[in-house]
Amino acid sequence: MPPGAPFNSFALPYPIRVDAFSAISPSSPEPHNAVLHLLTHTHSDHIVGLQAKSFCQRVICSADAKDMLLRHEVYRERALHEGEYRAEHNLTFKHLKVDPWIGPDGEVFYHGSRDLLNVFPMDTPTKVELGRDKEVTITLFDANHCPGAVMYLIEGSEGAILHTGDFRAEPWFLESIKHNPLLQPYLALSEDETSTNNGNGIVKTLEAIYLDTACVMQNYQVPTKDDATSGLIDLLKLYPPSTYFFINSWTWGYEDTLKAIARAFNCRIHLDNYKYKVYSRFISDPLLRALGTTDPDETHFHACERFSRCRHVNVDQDGNFINDDDGDEASEDTIDVANRIFFGKPLKETKDSSQKKKLVIYINPVSSMTPESWLQYQATTKKQLANGDVVRSLLVPLSRHSPLPELQSFVSLFRPKRVIPNTLDPSLRNLDWAAIDRVFRSCCRPPDSSHTWNPQQVIPPAPVAEHLLFLELVRECKASTTPTNPG
DNA sequence: GCGATCAGAT
DNA sequence: CACATCTGATCGC
Numbered sequence A: 001m002p003p004g005a006p007f008n009s010f011a012l013p014y015p016i017r018v019d020a021f022s023a024i025s026p027s028s029p030e031p032h033n034a035v036l037h038l039l040t041h042t043h044s045d046h047i048v049g050l051q052a053k054s055f056c057q058r059v060i061c062s063a064d065a066k067d068m069l070l071r072h073e074v075y076r077e078r079a080l081h082e083g084e085y086r087a088e089h090n091l092t093f094k095h096l097k098v099d100p101w102i103g104p105d106g107e108v109f110y111h112g113s114r115d116l117l118n119v120f121p122m123d124t125p126t127k128v129e130l131g132r133d134k135e136v137t138i139t140l141f142d143a144n145h146c147p148g149a150v151m152y153l154i155e156g157s158e159g160a161i162l163h164t165g166d167f168r169a170e171p172w173f174l175e176s177i178k179h180n181p182l183l184q185p186y187l188a189l190s191e192d193e194t195s196t197n198n199g200n201g202i203v204k205t206l207e208a209i210y211l212d213t214a215c216v217m218q219n220y221q222v223p224t225k226d227d228a229t230s231g232l233i234d235l236l237k238l239y240p241p242s243t244y245f246f247i248n249s250w251t252w253g254y255e256d257t258l259k260a261i262a263r264a265f266n267c268r269i270h271l272d273n274y275k276y277k278v279y280s281r282f283i284s285d286p287l288l289r290a291l292g293t294t295d296p297d298e299t300h301f302h303a304c305e306r307f308s309r310c311r312h313v314n315v316d317q318d319g320n321f322i323n324d325d326d327g328d329e330a331s332e333d334t335i336d337v338a339n340r341i342f343f344g345k346p347l348k349e350t351k352d353s354s355q356k357k358k359l360v361i362y363i364n365p366v367s368s369m370t371p372e373s374w375l376q377y378q379a380t381t382k383k384q385l386a387n388g389d390v391v392r393s394l395l396v397p398l399s400r401h402s403p404l405p406e407l408q409s410f411v412s413l414f415r416p417k418r419v420i421p422n423t424l425d426p427s428l429r430n431l432d433w434a435a436i437d438r439v440f441r442s443c444c445r446p447p448d449s450s451h452t453w454n455p456q457q458v459i460p461p462a463p464v465a466e467h468l469l470f471l472e473l474v475r476e477c478k479a480s481t482t483p484t485n486p487g
Numbered sequence B: 001g002c003g004a005t006c007a008g009a010t
Numbered sequence C: 001c002a003c004a005t006c007t008g009a010t011c012g013c
Helices: A063-070 A074-083 A171-179 A225-234 A255-264 A273-279 A287-290 A329-345 A351-356 A371-386 A406-412 A431-443 A466-479
Strands: A017-018 A036-038 A059-061 A108-110 A117-119 A126-128 A133-141 A150-156 A160-165 A206-211 A244-247 A269-272 A301-303 A360-366 A391-397 A419-421
Touching: A017 A255, A017 A391, A063 A117, A063 A329, A074 A273, A117 A431, A171 A406, A206 A406, A225 A255, A225 A371, A244 A255, A255 A269, A255 A301, A255 A406, A269 A273, A371 A391
Parallel strands: A017 A036, A036 A059, A059 A117, A160 A206, A206 A419, A244 A301, A244 A360, A269 A301, A360 A391
Antiparallel strands: A126 A133, A133 A150, A150 A160
């Protein structure tokens, strides 16, 4: 996890570390050696330490996450390769999987081969040894965050814990959780909790949920991804067919929107070579695999490299083409102007001039918009478009993390013994933890003697005047609930 | 010179 | 716009 995660990213009470791969400070109270590493997804703040050439422990992840990791290349390296300054790819994690060198006779020349990335199947309880006589059963569930992102259910002698990684627990996701037979044993009973866990194994309780608290301070609902996507598509349909669109999918996690656009307009989406390569690997997702094209001329919808956009969508805020010395737009423009000035020819009223004036619309995902302000934004934008106003950039409220209300609904499904935040702000010195603890108390089981494992003991005491600072934190939280102003 | 870590900008 | 990503500086080995 990003810096600031509790327990040095250990999924206590197990010696399992999640989304953290760098060395642990010798002064830390937690164990210093992880027996097992889990990876929830491949966003850069979840793979810290994995790039170290010295890393040599095995890592459990999903098949898609493994594919994405092994193709991972930072922007600079991608640009060097694209610009033909470097012939070969410089893959960030190539040291994690090293193939043996085998001669034509099957002779192995290089014995340093290894594959540290251990793919576990989805929705399949899988046993793992944790040292002598210790084993846990680990199950992966889709996390609705980005391709390859999973949650982990860890079951063993110390009880069961659920680690959400990063996730978006929108209503359909909660339904799928409720109907997942592997999680049903852990669902809370609606009313009578006293009868739970009499030892017959029918009703089980999670010791802890390690929760994605990235947006826990967002104390308001946000639109579902489906609402955001369908609303966006309605807006896109209002533009003339000659319009070009740039979808600023600046990180993994906007694929559902790309898929919906590809379907709605029955067209492919222009991708840079890197995204194309990654998407075309997704065996589990035929639509994602098929939606991309590396031919910029094939489509009006572009999700290519955002720092080196292709010539069709490389415009500034005023719609002027940037760096078009090798683009045909500029040369046509020049010829046209020359014709008009020197030969008195009228401007061509062909498709060329409409091409020159072609609109490029930027589509930017945002995360802080309520369902109401999204509706208002759509209405306002439709009005502007009907007026003939040029709306050059569109916002779409695509949250990849759950805000507080969704988190509370998710936790309430299970009523675990405790909630542990996946991320904390170190500058708040555990005050955010105290706040989170309070915010989820009513979604958890009341403390009793069955709380065999008490991580609270590990939490350093909050600073003086905790309640005052806590109030300040809540105020801050309330301040952040101001909905985004449309427009 | 490499790698880890952090601040800062986008 | 964005809580993820990249860059550059610093420090230690």
